[in-house]
Amino acid sequence: MLSVLIWGPVLGAAAIAFWPAEIKPETLRKLAIALGLFLLGWTVAIALQFNPHLSQLQLTEFVPWLEALGLTYHLGIDGLSFPLILLHSLLTFVSIASSDRQIQRPRLYYALLLLLNSCVSGAFCSQDYLLFFLFYELELIPLYLLIAIWGGKRRGYAATKFLMYTAVSGIALLASFLGITWLSGASTFSYDPAIAQTLPLGTQLILLGGLLLAFGIKIPLVPFHTWLPDAHVEASAPISVLLAGVLLKLGTYGLLKFGLLLLPDAWSFLAPGLAVWAAVSAIYGALSAIAQTDMKKMVAFSSVAHMGYILLAGATATSLSFLAAIVQMVSHGLISAVLFLVVGVVYKKTGTRDLNILKGLLNPERGLPLIGSLMIMGVMASAGIPGMIGFVSEFLVFWSSFPTFPIPTLICMVGTGLTAVYYLLLVNRTFFGRLSEVVQNLPPVQWSDRIPAIALTLLIVFFGLFPSTLVQWSEATSTAMFPSNTILSGEDTGTRRHGDTEHSALFPYYPLPITYFTP
Helix, strand or coil, X not given: CHHHHHHHHHHHHHHHHHCCCCCCHHHHHHHHHHHHHHHHHHHHHHHHHCCCCCCCCEEEEEEEEECCCCEEEEEEECCCCHHHXXXXXXXXXXXXXXXXXXXXCHHHHHHHHHHHHHHHHHHHHECEHHHHHHHHHHCHHHXXXXXXXXXXXXXXXXXXXXXXXXXXXXXXXXXXXXXXXXHHCCCCCECCHHHHCCCCHHHHHHHHHHHHHHHHHHCCCCCCCCHHHHHHXXXXXXXXXXXXXXXXXXXXXXXXXXHHCCCHHHHHHHHHHHHHHHHHHHHHHHXXXXXXXXXXXXXXXXXXHHHHHHHHHHHHCCHHHHHHHHHHHHHHHHHHHHHHHHHHHHHHHHCCCECCCXXXXXXXXXXXXXXXXXXXXXXXXXXXXXXXXXXXXXXXXXXXXXXXXXXHHHHXXXXXXXXXXXXXXXXXXXXXXXXXXXXXXXCCCCHHHHHHHXXXXXXXXXXXXXXXXXXXXXXXXXXXXXXXXXXHHCCCHHHCCCCCEEECCCCCCCEEECCCCCC
16 A cells, blocks of 8 residues: 555656646646545544554565665565655645746656655655665655746756755765665664664764765755755745755755664664754754745744754653654644645745735735635644644653753743744744735635635644644554553553653663653
8 A cells, every 4th residue: 555655656747747638727636636635534544554553664665676786676664654644645635736827848847746755754764774765765756856847036056955965964964874784784674773773883983974964955954954944935836845844854864764663772862962963953944034024934934933842852762852853743744734834825925935025915905815814823823832743742741851851942932932932033023014005906816725725724723722633643653663652651650659750761860750640
């Protein structure tokens, strides 16, 4: 079933790109939407087969490929990868549906979107180092072309900068994977944490350094973040949805899977520094967002800040923090998608994203009242307002991380406060006040521009009110990864008293105080 997620989009892209007869643009759009809907439906079918109570890999596929090189076609999903696959399929469908009806070169455009979907799905499903690396690198090609061909005025510069940074990421990743396999004496490149953990600590630290460089660029974390604002500003809104919503998660997913779980001793040694790195990224991203006057660039720097929370949770390395990192990835994907969709509609209707020009767009008669309302909902979710998924994810991150890293956690909490500051500036300048004379007589907003953002906003509220529907997919995997730290499991809670301590799986010398009382 997993192979369909990889090769189905490839066949669909080939059919769209090379169909011999002439196809009208509107027909191409409908065909691409149908293929996106099929992939989303197939992912839902996989969800029905996926057992959330099992922690091991499920729906595995294994075929020897290049036996002389030790390369295998090994696929599988667990509670870490499957929520991201669901998110990816959903946002791919949203990106196709929200694309401009008059897009130039539609055959190539929709084919590249489907190829991008295939590569990212392959990376999330891969259980082989080289197979993951191949998909990780192949997704750069369609994304580069989507920015370079359909981007803004400086699209060439942004696409080239993105390619150069991610090329360095790929080199560091390949070197680390080769080192893990060769130095551990493994005969294949199959993912096996037990073999990698036999390496000496010094060797693990060197290999983990390569992984931190590779995935730090992809996430991105400060100071490797400078490619992201340029890429977002020049990319079209649907591509920004995929870039922020899914592609950045390849970095955090890789860091958790190949850093934390593969090299836990080295991770434990570097974890305090990683927590500080997360706090620096959170504050730097928030302060940079405050200084922006371009709506899209502000949202882009917000992503830099919020991705730091995932690193903080990963650095803590407990079952609860691991679960928090997964929920934060899904949360950021949904929220950033709504924000970029809304910013895209504003730019499409007004011709500008400048906060010094826009004003009064909530005007019910001549403005964009529904779009403004959706923006306010997205801003509230990003700022962690209760009742939305942003509150759930950030609360889990901070609650799980504070006992181990109190100061970095407090700094990240300040970053959350700054989120409210810069988004209040955005909303106040853009949507309140008297409608600016520069943007009078706005064209009507089509329902095709409204429905994707409305659907994602409803999901944000739904998961905020019923977080267990999201948490259930990953709880068993998180508990199995760190069995010595199961605060939320409810086991033996009757024997715990205030003042008792519990220890992180990776920090046996860092006591974690139990911060609740039991009768």
